[in-house]
Amino acid sequence: MPVSDHQKQYLQYVINTGGNATVATLDDDYEPIGPMIRRDLMPAYIVENAAGKLELTEAGKAELAK
Numbered sequence: 001m002p003v004s005d006h007q008k009q010y011l012q013y014v015i016n017t018g019g020n021a022t023v024a025t026l027d028d029d030y031e032p033i034g035p036m037i038r039r040d041l042m043p044a045y046i047v048e049n050a051a052g053k054l055e056l057t058e059a060g061k062a063e064l065a066k
Contacts, residue, residue, distance in 0.1 A: 003045060003063045010037050011064045014046055014054050021054040 003011065013029070014021050027034030038046070045060035056064065 001044075002066075003041070007037075007041065008064060010041060011045060011056060011060050014056055014060075015064070017054075019053055019055070022052055023048060023054065026054060 010026075010030070013026065017025070023038065026037065030037055041060070042048070043057070045057055045063060046054050047057055049055050
């Protein structure tokens with residue numbers, strides 16, 4: 001399922017943080033909808049890596065490039 005133009009801003013957020021976005025910062029920056037964003041975009045488009053940082057999946061990168 002492709003992401004909406006509105007959802008692309010959350011994918012861009014992950015890029016804009018320079019690899020420092022975490023679940024907590026996403027939730028804080030997009031309070032009160034952070035958990036809903038994660039429910040819609042994780043794990044298909046955004047994943048949490050072993051270091052606890054958020055990163056785009058290949059599908060997330062492809063959606064952002066559209």
